[in-house]
Amino acid sequence: MSQPGIQISDLSVEFAGGDADPVTAVSGVSQEIDAHRFVSIVGPSGCGKSTLLNVVAGLQQPTAGSIMIDGKPVTGPDRRIGLVFQEDSTLPWKTTTDNVAFGMRILGVAKRDQQRRAQEMIDLVGLQGFEQSYPAMLSGGMRQRVALARTLAQQPSVLLMDEPFAALDQQTRILLGAEVRRIWRQTKQTVLFVTHDLSEAILMSQQVWVMSYRPGRIIDVIDVDLPDDRDASVVSTPAFNELQNRIWSTLQQEAMRGFVAESTAA
């Protein structure tokens, strides 16, 4: 049944660090995600989550190891990969429609398809009626929807999201998280989702990876066997609590270790 989605083999990333000691951000990570699955990464701050995602996206060269997407290697920025950033990446001089079409324009999608697909994606993320609005007129959550629509319009087979809701308030996060899940169940991309919010990770994904403090390794892999059509109410179920406790007990030690390392280094 399972096709390969993302294959990470023996991946290490080291930063030279100038006159300071070199930093090993990612060390010996080997993981696989089957196509169409939704995986989240949690880990203490500075452990190398963003670095790992950048390498998978082809934006950064690994020191060692390799990445395969759908069975083919990633060598650089790649149109099979769609990224959603933590920061607001909507372009303020473009309307919603033009923002959503921007990725397709750069990728050279035909003009007619651009318009049609942009409208489909705007409908999908629930921004009907705001096609001609500029980002300045949209709320933070709506801008993140625009960015999501732009990425989806590129029709990537893999979706990488680096804390896409971190800049939003709690309610918007929960709403947008549910939206992303709904959209994913419809489009079925392979998703790698970075967050530092445990319940968000459990709520959204089928599997959670826990990353250690530097050097960043995957130290625990937890399958989330909650119902596929779960909603925010699962947070009060015993199963959810059990998962949260398990992840937290691993994460806590790492967070502590990171905290101590950081404060002795300072």
Place this chain on the structure above:
Amino acid sequence: MESTVAAPVKTESPHTPTPVPGRRRKRPSTGLLSAVCTFGLLVLGCLFWHLGSALAWWSPATIPPLTEVTPALVEILGSGEFWGDAGRTGFEIAIAFVGGGAFGLLVGIGFWKAPTIGRVFEPYLVSFYAVPLVLFYPVMIVIVGINQWSVIILASIMAGIPMALNTWVGLSGLPPVYLKLARSLGCNPRQTMFEVALPAAAPFIVAGLRLAVVYALIGAVAMEFVTASAGLGFRIRYLYESFDTVEMFVYVLVVLAMSLALTFLLSVAERALLRGRAGR
């Protein structure tokens, strides 16, 4: 450096109220209001001028009465000499604005592309800005001879420096996520520059353009005033030296009107270029 870079005001809040689309055209009324205000101010100013002359608050040698200036204005506007001067000055301003602006833009982009060079040269650029460039006039004469090109070159430099600084500041302040987006989409260098970097820096570049036009005008008129043998600046000095206050005032008014018109044009262009952005 603050004085040379007009930073556009950025009002950002994550919870901008979301208006119903299609119901957001409030501009004409504010435009009309400002036009009415401008007209009102003009009338008030003329009234004050007339009153001051009539009640002898100042001597006619200091400020000639409106009643004398108006017919002189009409007469001068009909003379070939005026249009010769105005044409020459207008040409100088236009070339200085376009040439200096384009050069400044390129320098700003270059500084951004090569940050080391930018860091090394930026202080010189800023201090060059503070030098009264008219001092270089003798050098200019030696290089280009006694003609309007010396005025144009110096005015271009004056227009180019704020343009370069603004472009550079705008580009270096780009949110890194825009460049990351460009990279992840596989933009080529041309696309990154024209589809992402320059539009993103546009508020700063447009502010630079506004400064450039003002400095081109100041540079051209001031340089003419001191050095040239034709042009509006020269004419003002000439009339001043021959004690023809009335005509001199006409020319001063013309230069004022010109700078107002240029500023207005630029603000219209600014609104068009920065459509849809916060606060516009």
